[in-house]
Amino acid sequence: MSEKLRRKGRGCRKGGLIPLAAFIFFLFLWDGAWAEDLDTLPPSPPREVTAFDTPNDAGGSITLTWRKSTDDGTGAGDVTAYIILRAERKEGPYKEITKLPAGAVRYEDTTTKDGVDYFYKVSVSDGVNISESPPSQAVHSKAQWFNFKRLNMLLAGFILSLGIVYFISRARAGKELYIRKIAGLDAVNEAVGRATEMGRKVFFIPGILDLDDVQTIAGLSILGQVAKLTAEYGTKLEVPVCRSVVMVTARETVKEAYLDSGHPDAYNDEIVHYLTDDQFGYAAGVDGLMLREKPAAIFYQGAFYAESLILAETGFSVGAIQIAGTAMPSQLPFFITACDYTLIGEELFAASAYLSREPRALGSIKGQDLGKAIILFILGLGVVLETLGITGFSQLFTTQ
């Protein structure tokens, strides 16, 4: 309050209206609210109003910055709003385009026409009085050729792309690319082996989505491996599916595996059979099969939704070894607790690439690994720098 009074006093001396100042002073002491109404003194105008074409954009926008009025927060502290005015000629007429709350120091006018010169004034209001800043320089908006705020994104995208393309081309050229063995694949042998000992069937469920889902494709390459083992051990395999397209492809996969392992005679089309497209109908159908056949090993590899629970529970209750693999996040927890082994998300794809040696899949896994390695390095370095109080490095990863 004293700040306000001091400034008012100063203004009055300038105008030579000392009696009025005294009057206001007394009124102010008597009743603060009254004094507000009689506030005839305008707030100090905003300073250093600068207008410039908003950088890194598609045009149609001019940014304004200014320094706060000395009565905003400090001084009389009675600023209520900033008003942005715009004209196409320096002398006006200026039209109000928006009103901003006190404390504002920046505005982006997104209603400009590219190529047209504009002049801006920022005026400040204390609710009663208004004072205007002098007009800004002429400024016009235009579109830019590059968004420099996104330079870090360009670099990141470029490095990642280069890595992926490089590894895919290496894989295609027949270069040996190392992928570690996925632990869950050892369990495949064990499970099929046990089914052989017990003289019971092996079930393979390739999920409920169609062939356009990558998980189904990954699941089928694991089916190839399982079929190879059952062919070698002479164990019976059964693959109930819920998509006719998946059935066709799964038959090819199994047939090829039986051929490769030298037991083509053991193959027949009945191994892979279609039940129904319907989600719960399929679950009920597989359920019935499990209870009847009591398989010793059950594989769930592919995309699963809520039916995962019904299947895994029944499989568990018939005492089968269960090995699951899916990238469906909400089903993974259930598989982990109801199955003996679970390939989690990317492990499914890595296992499939490991088995199929398909260049695209293999190259992609390696490319992504490169990405992960870079990220791990950045995280390690960045955290150390942050802990030492050096924040510049992490700013590099701020994206717009």
Add this chain to the structure above:
Amino acid sequence: MGFFRGMLNLDRRIIFILIAGAVVVPLFIPFHLKMHPTPASQGLYNAVEKLPEGSTVIISGEYDPGTAPEIQPMMIGALKHCFRKGIKVILMGLWPQGPALEGQALQEVFKEKEFKEMNLQYGKDYVNLGYKAGGAVVIQSMGTSIPATFPTDMAGTPIEKLPLMKGIRNFNDITFVLDFSAGDPGTPAWVMFAHDRFHVPMAAGCTAVSAPMLYPYLQTKQLSGLLGGLKGAADYEWLTKSSGTGIRYMPSQSIAHLVIVIFIIIGNIAFFVVRKGEKR
């Protein structure tokens, strides 16, 4: 041991009856439970609470009747909260069921005396723009132009005839986004496009299934807050001091959780006892 073995082979249908009981009985004996809102729920409440009167908020609905018990109370809570604060609401959805359920939520809100008396007008205080196909691309397209993306509202009224939509060109004219989603396309799409690309602050409500996956967005402030599942809905009702099915269903939810926990514990005890017996 025979007892445990028998238990492991218990008919599913008996368990079905038990869980149905755990859900239904508490509905009949409603007891009032005190809520402890999660920091994530509090974040959403605070963000909406801070919005100035007269600001324009987009509320998008990506859910269907299947997930309505979780999401609908959030939607109703958000509408009430915005209306009380004098915020203008633009409803829309990236699932075709969303706008219909938003309409139902509006009806529920206006059943209450407080909101009936506000005399809010369609077209001026709130609009329902309906559904557009394309998921994330719709949001990206709204970043260029909302009128071009939504030439009409849900019922086919041209957007120029709605006073609320006057002066709304793209996300520059939107103060805040609230997204209520049950899956894909949903909250991640809104975060990626509305927040990260067009810089509109936002918060979300989602089914409990997807809530844990969205927590990284909370830490980075890509989301100001998050309501997760029925618990999130109940938190929001508690914070806005309104009543609704979130709090109403909490006793059933509590008892059912307890029953499931007990099931898991008994099942595991039986499993280990039987396995130990077999090893011998």
Add this chain to the structure above:
Amino acid sequence: MRREIPLFITAITGVVFIIAYFIPHPPFNQIQDLFQTWFQIIAAFAIILGVLNLMVVNGDKVYRRSKGWGYSVIIILSFLVMAGIGTFKLGSKASPLEEGTPFMYLFYNVYYPLTSTVFALLAFFVASASFRAFRARNKEAALLLTAAFFVMLGRVPIGDYLTSWIPLKWLHLSTIANWIMAYPNMAAQRAIMIGIALGIISTSLRLILGIERSYLGGD
């Protein structure tokens, strides 16, 4: 030509959207805007294709009298009834999508209960699997179930009633659940999120470069 043109279209559209992100200048931003508006319309046709395809598949089942064809008749009939009422705006003045129309009547009284009950079934299956299948069979599963225990009880008021007598607030179940969600859960979800994102980036790149072309199908 059957493969080259689609590959070309994919490459062009993909590149336009990437370029427009970095170069805000016309014509890239304008092409992007145009493509966006097109996409929404084509996406709607894609959904219509799905719907019509479902009818063709079921019509085929009826025609061949294959197993369960009676149910296919029901699918087609219920589609025709609801789609007919909606498309021809039966009983509605302006739009079939407004409250109070016969279309919305079917939505509330047929579609609504069916969808929501299908989802409600899952509660039963979770309950029975909890009892019969969810086992702490190894260290990992034990850790999982322990975290689940805290979250399940910490996220409902009853958890706090069970532990509110403890003077230390950080031992209350809701505090523990909040902590699990905000730190270990968030960290692991972020690792998974980054991994999946790298996979999606790699797939997108392969599609744009024409390395991945399985969407073109055979021949």
Add this chain to the structure above:
Amino acid sequence: MSTDIGVWIAAFLTLGILSFLYKDNPFYKVSESIFIGVSAAYWFVYMIYNVIEPNLLGNLQKGEWWYAVAGILGVMMLFRLIPKIGWLSRWAVAFMIGTGAGLNFIVYLQSNVMKQIRGTLAPLNSIGNIMMIVGVITGLIYFFFSAEHKGLLGGAAKVGIWFIMVSFGASFGYTVMARISLLIGRMHFLFSDWLGLLH
């Protein structure tokens, strides 16, 4: 008990689906078939009146002819149903795939990689930050396939899987919560709207 015939239809269909719990039966299958048909119809009508009419036909009427390209591509999409010219639908599919790929490439890199890296770069000055940083780093190591999980890397991967298991535990709890909520909603409908025993 309700006197609204709509509520009775709804209740009847609800029980139809619930009958699956006893076993798979014709009553369930009929209810489910209705569900499939009605759901397809619902999507269909929304596409017509919320997308095709305003965004395509409306714009064409205004003389914005370039929307015709979208219309043509859309119709080409439907050619999939006619085997002889089905290959033409690939043009439309290719457009959608290209758009998705172009957008995803950028947004996943920005929102789910860069912003997440930025969020993780924090000083090691609190238990929360330490948990976050260790969790993210070891979790990423677990999904790293180019090196054997032995020694230091193996140890880190082991810690990573613990974090992942805790987060799956959280998902487990939340998924259970979701399923229960949906059942409560349905039970509330049966006992309140239909039987009128609850308020």
